Amino acid sequence: MRPKYFLYIFALQLISPASSVPLTSAQNGTPTGTRLFPGDSFISTLIGNHVPSFATSIPLSGVSAETQKNLSLFRTATLTLNKSHLTDFLDNSRGFLYPVFERKRCQLGKDTDRVVPFYTSNALGAYFENIFHMIPAWTNNEISLSRFDLFHGHLFANPITKAVGVVFHSKEYPAQNDDTFPFNLGFCQINSDTVFSERTMRKRNLIWVIDxxxxxxLWWIDMAIQTGNSAIDSILGGEPFYTLYESNFGHVIADFYFLKNLELGASLY
Structure with missing residues (x-):
């Protein structure tokens, strides 16, 4: 087997939006009790009283009392690890096919035929859409909303801290370049206009958390920082892809997908 093939498979495993391995409990709705995750200290640091050295705090807009109530209910439902509790927030009557590209050879998610939007009445879809829309401005346009850059996030539940979060991955399919990014990421990379650079790649991850x-x-993570705390530093790093793995932070519950001119949708595990 050719070395380039190994490189291709390795790169896909590191950067793929469908790379998470959710726990069985999240799939069948049966909680397995509290367990430790590698990123427990990482999450505890984010929700603490001090801004960590590895993250930049991004201000969130205020929300209505009703939206705040629904966010609280959503956090509680997510922590149960029971899919039936989460489906109460999703409008299954409006499920839609998430687009595929490159003559159907590029599928951006794990199961793009099972993407369901939120009920408009709970305003959660609009809330998370607003975060997607505002990330480019918050990051000084180092991140853009596109199928090559930012288009998805991963919902997780952390039982130790009782926090729920979404890991946003940007720079998903940088353009292949023999000098700067010699990685073939498959059909979804074709015609990419996302240019690789070390400076932007190390800051390709953001985390939204509700404690x-x-x-x-909302936090913009610098993966190249070393803090001296082994529990934190084991989560950081990973050059050149610098992927922040949501499975380190808790039970992986769902993927969020969003592109321009489309409604935000969720795909449950």
């Missing part, structure tokens, strides 16, 4: 007190925060 046990229902406080929300």
């Amino acid at each position: 046990a007190a229902d406080r929300t925060s």
Whole structure:
């Protein structure tokens, strides 16, 4: 087997939006009890009282009392690890096919035929859409909303902290370049206009978190920082892809997908 093939498979495993391995409990709705995850300290640091050295706090817009209530209910439902509790927030009557590209050879998600939008009445779809829309401005346009850059996030539940979060991955399919990014990421990389650079790739991940007190925060992570805390540093790093793995932070519950001119949708595990 050719070395380039190994390189291709390795790159896809590191950068693929469908790379998470959700726990069985999240699939069948049967909680397995509290367990430790490698990123527990990472999440505890984010929801603490001090801004960590590896993250930049991004201010979130205020929301209505009704939306805040629904965010709280959504956090509680996610922590149960029971899919039936989450489906109460999703409008299955409006499920849609998420687009595929390159003559159907590029599928951006794990199961794009099972993407379901939120009920408009709970305003959660609009809430997360707003985060997607605002990330480019918040990051000084280092991140853009496109199928090559930012188009998805991964919902997780952390039982230790009782926090729920979404890991946003940008720079998903940088253009292949023999000098700077010699990785073939498959059909979804074709015609990519996302240019690789070390400076932007190390900051390709963001995390939205709602903690046990229902406080929300958004963090722009610098994966190249070393803090001296082994529990934190084991989550960071990973050059040149710098992928922040949501499975380190808890039970992986769902994927969020969003592209321009499309409604945000969720795909449950």
